[in-house]
Amino acid sequence: MSGLKLFHTTKSGVTEVVPRLAEVEADVQGLVEAHMETLLGVRFLASEYGTGPVHGGRIDSLGLDENGSPVIVEYKRGIDAGVINQGLFYLSWLMDHRAEFEHLVRGQLGSTAAAQVLWSGPRLICVAGDFTRYDVHAVREHRRPIDLVRYRFFGSDLIGLETVASVSGGMRVIRRARRKTAVRAAAAVQGASMAQLADTVDEALLALGDGVNRVEHKQYWAYQRLRNFACLCPPQRSKVLVYLKADPKDVDLVPGFTRNVTGLGHHGTGDLEVQLRTPRDVERAQDLFRASYAAA
Numbered sequence: 001m002s003g004l005k006l007f008h009t010t011k012s013g014v015t016e017v018v019p020r021l022a023e024v025e026a027d028v029q030g031l032v033e034a035h036m037e038t039l040l041g042v043r044f045l046a047s048e049y050g051t052g053p054v055h056g057g058r059i060d061s062l063g064l065d066e067n068g069s070p071v072i073v074e075y076k077r078g079i080d081a082g083v084i085n086q087g088l089f090y091l092s093w094l095m096d097h098r099a100e101f102e103h104l105v106r107g108q109l110g111s112t113a114a115a116q117v118l119w120s121g122p123r124l125i126c127v128a129g130d131f132t133r134y135d136v137h138a139v140r141e142h143r144r145p146i147d148l149v150r151y152r153f154f155g156s157d158l159i160g161l162e163t164v165a166s167v168s169g170g171m172r173v174i175r176r177a178r179r180k181t182a183v184r185a186a187a188a189v190q191g192a193s194m195a196q197l198a199d200t201v202d203e204a205l206l207a208l209g210d211g212v213n214r215v216e217h218k219q220y221w222a223y224q225r226l227r228n229f230a231c232l233c234p235p236q237r238s239k240v241l242v243y244l245k246a247d248p249k250d251v252d253l254v255p256g257f258t259r260n261v262t263g264l265g266h267h268g269t270g271d272l273e274v275q276l277r278t279p280r281d282v283e284r285a286q287d288l289f290r291a292s293y294a295a296a
Helices: 023-036 036-040 083-095 097-109 109-117 133-140 171-190 192-206 279-284 288-295
Strands: 007-008 011-018 042-049 058-065 070-076 123-128 147-154 158-167 213-216 221-225 227-232 240-244 258-260 272-276
Touching: 007 288, 011 227, 023 036, 023 042, 023 058, 023 070, 036 042, 036 058, 036 070, 042 097, 058 083, 058 097, 058 279, 083 097, 083 123, 083 133, 083 147, 097 109, 123 213, 133 147, 158 221, 192 213, 192 221, 192 227, 192 240, 192 288, 227 288, 240 288, 272 279, 279 288
Parallel strands: 070 123, 123 147
Antiparallel strands: 007 011, 042 058, 058 070, 147 158, 213 221, 221 227, 227 240, 240 272, 258 272
16 A cells, blocks of 8 residues: 555546545454455454463454465554564464364354364464564564555545565475475376476466465365465366456356356365366466456
8 A cells, every 4th residue: 555546536637535544453453354254365253362361362353264274363553563473472372272263163164164274374464554674574584374464444435455465484395395296196197297287387376476375275276365366176187177266257258268167166266267278278378367366
């Protein structure tokens, strides 16, 4: 939001909508919690969750993201040098209280969601009026996935969210090691060509921006820019499937290449299915990849 200007247009001209901070921190928290899945791609679980007498704190918001990763959200009205350390403190508590978190998920979202909690990548999302360059540097030094999100209110009914920094912590090296194993296994069972094609798609999605994080789920790999924008499924015998967050209604669907799967069950998230069989298909899909990335 630092360089963004918003204008209201009328027949007589344009008027700038001046950005502002919330009156109090609770205004930001209340709005995000009420619309957390839309704003952050996270299913809301609890507000002001107590961490017990030993830790003696209260987590602003607890949630579960699209891939089943636990999420802690901390809010600050303006700039606060302690927001990252505070969130990491609660993240450590969360890792030591997995059964308690799964019990919460079971009560809010059901047994299936509780059984699929992905403990390999718990996340911290900090929503604040702004961050310093020291904050951005600090998150790059930690081994946990952290997202720094700057907010601004515009007028009486608009809010803007800007991802200042998004890092996957120390998971990238682990994922790359696993990726090689997965590709070799896929090559042996399903054919080297489809495994190589999946590898090409993986590189194309990661190359869309510096803030792209990849999360390995059992049934798919999710590519995330705060929210998922693409999900890559394991290669099949003759094709590779990618699910995108691009709106199928805005796409000229091509039989055998793109399909609207709204309301149809499938692994991963996204309503636009892209079927890839050759490297040329990956090239054809680049505009769709970029549109989905932009939408996230």
